Amino acid sequence: MNDNDLRVRKTKQQLQRVLIQLLQTTTFSKITVKQICDTTLINRTTFYQHYHDKSDLLYDMFEGLTIDNHNLALHRLMNEPFTMFPCL
Template sequence: MKQDLRVKKTKKAIRHALLRLVDEKTFARISVSDICNEAEINRGTFYLHYTDKFDLLEKIQQELLDHLWLIVTTRMTEQINVLKDKPDKLKLFATELFHYLDQEAELFHMLLVNTVDPSFHQRLKGLIQKNMERLSHSHEDPATLHADYIMAYVTSAIVGMLQHWLTTGRSLPPEQMAQLVVKINLNGPMKMMSGE
């Protein structure tokens, strides 16, 4: 138990060190030594947990995505089965998404705004798409619906909203952001812009 707590504390210190360094310089210019100095640990301790800075970054990303998928599947499954309307299902998903982003704002800011690894955008879009397909249960012919273009539009829009929300200091609460996502998806952006 004590060792697990010590490991968690060390990993947290390493992550916070990376976050502080990314604010000062690009990820490419950050070395393992920089991270160790900032976290006040020795290199041996770092290498107990990560092979290099890229492994650290990959593990951070995978943990965020795994936790997000756990939220939208495990925590939402019972609630989704009760909800009949797609707007309610979308709002529930969007609320959970924004709450988790709010909780891990610094890490998501590093990945979505500072774009330390551009591939994270695609991985997040893939997760959103997978969940939306799960929620829609569409039996229509995807070729007829041009579902791939629609999904690309929606996932890009959601990730764009996440980026803007993080960039502007998360000025709106998660619930309000979720409501906005639902309104835009139901009414379309042009109708929302014109105030109809």
């Protein structure tokens, strides 16, 4: 699956957004893939084309919120600490 495809990116963003919404009212252990799919109006088959399970979705969401610190230049991080990170 091509992660640069606009359809793939939109589907993943939609699934992540719904997971965040559900986490505001429900614990992760009680959230189901069916609940995520019903809320996003995405078929379960589509969900499983992108993610192995709901934990995989959560991991992908966290990975998108973090940066690869191996690519940061230390001297630049020390001199420009707030300009190094992309805006969320």
